Amino acid sequence: LARQTPIDFVNVSHSAYVASYSLATQMADMAFDPAPFRSLPARIRAELRTEGFDTPVFAVCRFTGLDEADAMIAAGHADAVGMARAHLAEPAIVRKSVEGRLDEIRRCIGCNQGCAGMLERNLPIRCLINPIAGLEAQFDEPEALPRGARKKVLVVGGGPAGLEAARVAAALGHDVTQWERSDQLGGQLRTAWLMPKRANFETFVAFQIAALARLGVTTIFNKEASAAEIAAFGADRIILATGSTTTPMPVPGSGPVFTLPDALRAPDRLGAAVAVFDRTGEWGTLAALEHFADLGKAVTLFVPAASYAWRTTIYSTLANSRRLRERKVRIATLRAVRAFDGGTLEVEDLSTGEVARLSGFSALVAVDHNSADQALYLALRRAGLPVMQAGDNNAPRTALEATYQGHMAARAPFPVASGLTT
Incomplete structure (x- = not known):
């Protein structure tokens, strides 16, 4: 092709838009090793250079940060790198990289739930780890908003909904305490990353934990919350993110x-x-x-x-x-x-x-589908406390919905007077 006609650049894709294995490589999820997607542009660029062409070669797929792109270019394997999902996960990826704020970058984990999953359904694209994605006209980053009155916020639960609720509430300038019944944060995602091909969920949880530390959230572990203890804490807002419970399926017989x-x-x-x-x-x-x-x-x-x-x-x-x-x-x-x-x-x-x-x-x-225990939430409602539900505690779904609901709960306006919230 280069011999027959002038080419401005070569953008190396590796997917055909047909219902086959190839389509799954277009937006390769976290189960894929990125190495094959790196080798193809490198081989094409090497061939062009061997034949005397200096045509720029672009590479795509599973680049989650500028450090990975820099390494690809420095090795002579590409001249430019394109990133789509990485910008959905972190729109400020370039600015934060240039400013040296690498620990603040939300790296795409390749879950494909909010982007590819919504695209397939012809719905607006979202992002599991960046709930603002697709809603930029409505919301700025919490850190960019002017500070209002500092409120006392209690988040009960440390799964994806609770982590996001605590992070956003702290970023908005509130005094945030998080109670977690176990000795670790992450909720049901901790089970997901026991599978090596789903291990990127640990990256997401690690980012959230680092953000909580940076923003001054107080996390108390091994804390089983009761309605009386929550009431005594005296929070201006209670975000109940206690998750859901695995439902054993009754199967007749004596087998395991x-x-x-x-x-x-x-x-x-x-x-x-x-x-x-x-x-x-x-x-x-x-x-x-x-x-x-x-x-x-x-x-x-x-x-x-x-x-x-x-x-x-x-x-x-x-x-x-x-x-x-x-x-x-x-x-x-x-x-x-x-x-x-x-x-x-x-x-x-x-x-x-x-x-x-x-x-x-x-x-x-x-x-089977999980179930949620509403007893604590109903007790807090009856007591007239300012409680909101988030994530599986509200309705068992996926981490995508849990993260979004945790984000929105932290952003919700505080009631002008004491009373119930929804």
């Missing part, structure tokens, strides 16, 4: 049945042949299938729907499908597990009503 978190924490207890019954279609199950297979287990998925992972995005599942196929993970749709005796699984074909008895399984991982 695990929730997904329990299975991820102790995979050795599952044995060699694992059945997974998923009612959620969510990211957690999709990632766990590959994780269990990577641990050397034979994995079979049963879902009651006509497809699997129906709540995730095709921009990721096309790659997952290939990897699951390579690992010989079996997927049975329109199937419901009815019983498990420790070796034999009873599975109903929902299209015909027939029940098959399948043998050879060592464990069943049954994945």
